[in-house]
Amino acid sequence: MFQAFYNGLSGMNSSSKALDVVSDNVSNMQTPGFKAKDVFMQSVETPSKGLGSQISEIHQRYNQGEISQTGNSTDLFIDGRGLFALQHGDERYYTRAGMMRFNEENILVDKQSGFEVIAFDHSDQIGVIDASDKLSIPAVPTTEIKLRGELSVDEGTASLEEIGYVADNGSYQYLNAKISRVGDSESWTVSILDGRNNEVGTGEISFESNGTLKSGSTTISIGLPNEQLISLSFGEPGSLSGVILGQPGQASSLKVDTVDGSTESPYSEVRIGERGEVTLIYGNGDESDLGTLALAKVTNYELFKTHKGHLLSRTQGTPDLVKIGEGLDAKLIGGAIELSNVDLAREFGDMMVIQRSYQASSRVMTVANQLVEQLYGGSGR
Template sequence: MLQSFFTGLSGMLGFSKSLDTVSNNVANMNTPGYRGTSTFMRDVVGENGSGFGATVGDTATRTSSGDIKQTGNETDIAIVGEGLFVLQNESGDYFYTRAGQFIFNEENMLVDSTGDFFVMGLNEDSNLERIDISEQRILPPVATTNIDLKGALASTDDSHQITPIPIYDASGISHDLTLTLRNPTDSINLWTVEVTNNLGDILGDGEIRFNSDGSLLENFNQISITTSLSGSEQTINFNFGEPNTVTGARQSLSGASNLVTGTVDGNAPLGLTGVKFNEKGVMILQYSNGDTHDGSQIAVASFSNEQNLERSTGAMFTAKDDQTPTIRRPAEEGMGKIKGESIELSNVDLTQEFADILIIQRGYQASSQVMSVANELIEQLYNGTRG
């Protein structure tokens, strides 16, 4: 009968620990990337097969995904499907998480929201590396080398002028050019071209010719000039289009000339204006001129059994010595896709937690009642011996 006390007590202790687990789940219901846990009991059996109550057998991590919430923060990312983000601390230890609340620190490194862990990406050789945009904050200037033109030159016009044509030198300084085309009276399909700067100085000249159908004549579809800008020589090609085609410049028999510049390469120093991630985890860098460049790619890890991972700080896990992660790129070989400007919420289900609370409460009350009944029986036994 005394064993009933200890059996009831083991039940009360077990349910208390189960309540600790539930309370921790509820407390973290709004923690991004948090994965809830479940406590399982097992019976305690003596050598003769008799029962001696229960004890906490195992605490398992729930590996189901939480809901995805859009945040609007450009460096917040979530994994839709399989995988864990790979993080690294200053000591080089690796951690794994589903919480994708990332920011850039003062050193332009992508880190978790606490700033203590570096977010890892994969380089071209599929090796892990920290994501650093220090060299991509400002792109160096690029000198203009090619100017494409498109539109029509009317054979009935004597001349046509395009101005200004902004270009950049190797220092990123902008200059304006003027393109003047003249149609000699003694030639129907020939136009002379003259390039001048904003002071009217002639920088170069040439001529373009057309076939009778208005398409460009081969070897007369481009002119090049070489000039000195900001102390260095610079060659600029004026491309009127492919020969024997009318996809670029063309000559028309009537109407007005409407030849204009198309694509002009080169740029001044470009500042970074925004960052976003595509579904493959590639960082897309947006610059002040509207151009975009691909940056680092997020690394994701998978394990044969995520429940064997050990809990660490916050919503992070560490791998045991006998666990080897598989590192891949998002959206490849069964790995989940990346959803930008979003985070994954906790996978805690309040309905399940409240149901567990009721079960724990009833179990605790029943174990307590067992102790009360055992106490009454022992008291009756003692009272009987007094008589």
């Protein structure tokens, strides 16, 4: 009779602990990467009688959660087995929640914990994704400007204003060109002026009778501060693709064809490929490869345990870190994260069972208590 009282108490205690786990699952339904837990109980027995129940194991569910689109290029969903690997000092942690960002030191980290994301560098050595020395592409000064168009033999003069170029200090500046025919000859003088109307280049170009440039007189050298030299090219000898003489009656139509060099260009986008390649995209369209994310190869999820929140730690040993496609059959989906794998319908069902179990155990205690009262009450009469 007294044992029934304690058995009912142990049942209530076990049900209460089971409800704690279920409530934790439900409260983390919207936590990215959260893995729900299941509670298993076992009986407590002696050879002669049962002594109630107790929690035997709290088991983590590792099935894949639903995918949620975020639009953030550094959010990642692992389609397949595997875990993102993080490091904090000498400790390693693992997660399915691929919420990442660049921190103040321009290192790719887990957004919630701030732990560094482990990756392979270009030599396949373990390291981190560090963008600190690749935030922008340095300016490249202009060395060549190419022109195209026609010179009017009727007008005998032509001009081209605001020829943009990249100066030696990285700034964007302008030149002006003035071109005049030498009498009735096939030669034309060229004068190049800077933004302050200082002449920085002069020379002469000549044309054949068919209107194409003569060999040896197709370029003008421009000398700028800090010993920057720019070649102003009017085209190739005999070619119709550069500057040519127009037919009588045609007006001059000089244009800038191409200008090399570029101003400083900061990165405008981060792209992470389905195999984990992290690439910076710059404003001018250039790209820079920062490395490849490392994923932990998982053979048995039972060797992991929850460390804190969405982070897991290894209970024994250290998992191998590999690249996707090299020992790991998975792919990354950018702009998305993995939600929790909590099944709300399942949790509600478990809650109903736990509630009934608690009520039944409570009822056992009530009946045992009534029997004890009757026993001692009867003995008193």
